Amino acid sequence: GAVVSQHPSWVICKSGTSVKIECRSLDFQATTMFWYRQFPKQSLMLMATSNEGSKATYEQGVEKDKFLINHASLTLSTLTVTSAHPEDSSFYICSALEGTGNEKLFFGSGTQLSVL
Amino acid sequence: QQPVQSPQAVILREGEDAVINCSSSKALYSVHWYRQKHGEAPVFLMILLKGGEQKGHEKISASFNEKKQQSSLYLTASQLSYSGTYFCGTEGADSSYKLIFGSGTRLLVRP
Secondary structure, three states, X not given: OOOEEEEOOEEEEOOOOOEEEEEEEOOOOOOEEEEEEEOOOOOEEEEEEEEOOOOOEEOOOOOXXXXXXXEEEOOEEEEEEOOOOHHHOEEEEEEEEXXXXXXXXXXXXXXXXXXX | OOOEEEOOEEEEEOOOOEXXXXXXXXXXXXXXXXXXOOOOOOEEXXXXXXXXXXXXXXXXEEEEEOOOOEEEXXXXXXXXXXXXXXXXXXXXXXXXXXXXXXXXXXXXXXX
């Protein structure tokens, strides 16, 4: 199956700093990527839809100025958590939709963010 | 509108069967099933598209009743490796590929 690489897999940062998470589709082009957040023992909550070459679409309640998404190429989307606070600590997962219309979503391995 | 999954948790002995249900309050185009192990990303199991199809993958199969907006995942002769949390992801009738995930069903298979 298709491979989606997410980096870093684990990050610890101080409160007030910014953290960038990368999501790459390694063997296919992804015009659309999705960013999810998952708190312990909870479901995956969709944060935003990232479209190559255009602005991301954010779900209700997600602060677009805090969670900056950039999808500059067909293989890379980035999520930047700006001015991170302890309540932003979570497991962040990206998924990518293959550009040929394949209906499968391929997930990255996730990033565990801990804000001290 | 997050789909509702039931049961919330289930414990099986190896070789037993289980059914996990996923119910949505809105019209669906497709239902996706994933299994997630602790600390890992979800792993794709299967997709079911509208039309009421049923699919199978080894000893794991699923059905999708479009009219009832429900899907069920069937695990037969469970193996230890089946342990994990199962999520259904529903795609709305607008077919935007945007998945909304259910609350999850935690499955533990014991020897």
